[in-house]
Amino acid sequence: MSAETLSENSLAGDFWSGVRLSMPVVVASAPFAVLFGALAVDNGFSVLEAFLMSALVFGGASQMVGIQLFGQHVAPWLIVLSIFAVNFRHVLYSAGIGRRIAHWPVVCQALGYFILTDPQYAVAEARAQSGQTVGFAWYLGLGLPVYVFWVIESALGAVFGKLIPDTHALGIDFLLPIYFLGLVMGFRKRPLWLPVVVASACASIIAYKTVGSPWHVSIGAIAGVLLAVILPPHHSGVGERP
Amino acid sequence: MSTTFWIIIAGAIATYLTRIGGHLVISRFDNIHPRVEAGLNAVPAAVLTTLVAPELLNAGPAEWAALVVTAVVSLRGGLMSMFLAGTAVLIIARQFVG
Known part of the structure; x- marks a missing residue:
């Protein structure tokens, strides 16, 4: 038994222990992947386009935002900007995880950042904080199944979405607002959450009535972010974090 | 293309x-300036809220019921349970109020 086979065995072991941890994420994201595919088709995407978006963007909430705006015929640059805005939180994950994976080859790092989703960050950061090394094989085992299932299920959802006859009775046209409300509520523990939500809601409704869609998205978002910037930092709890 | x-x-x-x-x-x-960090922290809630709020203008009883139930369930459950609860209420309510 050479040292090489030993290390190959341990790499495979690392990979599979990552795969085991990925399973809850695969299960939890499955309905959203299928839903994304169905909604993408409902908003004017082809099956191939739905598949491509899942394969290339690989970010659930931002994909939902993208197709919602696409369905409203929002200007393309504003759709891309919105995808960027919804995904902007990854900047913080990226800054955080960088020191954990700095020992990987550059190509592996580049791939690692591509699959850096919310659960990927959370699970990898938890492993690092428990004192274990975040190896590439383990990280790939954690992320790859989520990616593969996400892409396949999106395509399946798009194929089946074409077969749904009455989207109104099934509520398909209103599923995204429900989903986004769920996401908004998920951030409710953040400092300034309620003032930001109220400011964004009021500004977006006023803008929707006056300037019109799609500008209500940018105007409402800027109102909420500006409020957080303008209020004294101690209100936002930024300085108090450990 | x-x-x-x-x-x-x-x-x-x-x-x-x-x-x-x-x-x-x-x-x-x-260091990131605290005000920049506060602004970054506000981005998700601010953007996502603008995708829900204008829908309230056109929402009927079925849509309102679904959103209220989603918000209430979110206080206890995860994203999946609140989404399923809101969707169930929407589908059922639409059978009655169209």
Whole structure:
């Protein structure tokens, strides 16, 4: 038994222990992947386009935002900007995880950042904080199944979405607002959450009535972010974090 | 190539920039200004709220019921349970009020 086979065995072991941890994420994201595919088709995407978006963007909430705006015929640059805005939180994950994976080859790092989703960050950061090394094989085992299932299920959802006859009775046209409300509520523990939500809601409704869609998205978002910037930092709890 | 295709490509590049950019840019600074950090923290709630709020203008009883139930369930459950609860209420309510 050479040292090489030993290390190959341990790499495979690392990979599979990552795969085991990925399973809850695969299960939890499955309905959203299928839903994304169905909604993408409902908003004017082809099956191939739905598949491509899942394969290339690989970010659930931002994909939902993208197709919602696409369905409203929002200007393309504003759709891309919105995808960027919804995904902007990854900047913080990226800054955080960088020191954990700095020992990987550059190509592996580049791939690692591509699959850096919310659960990927959370699970990898938890492993690092428990004192274990975040190896590439383990990280790939954690992320790859989520990616593969996400892409396949999106395509399946798009194929089946074409077969749904009455989207109104099934509520398909209103599923995204429900989903986004769920996401908004998920951030409710953040400092300034309620003032930001109220400011964004009021500004977006006023803008929707006056300037019109799609500008209500940018105007409402800027109102909420500006409020957080303008209020004294101690209100936002930024300085108090450990 | 269609517009949709370019939206997807640009969206993918924008997303990858957020995933690698934090490491490339922010890690070079020791500190982020607290006000910038407060603004960044507010981005998700601010953007997502604008996608829900205007829908309230056109919402009927079925849609309101679904959103209220979603919000209430969210106080206890996870994303999946609140989404399923809101969807169930929407579908059932629409059978009665269309």
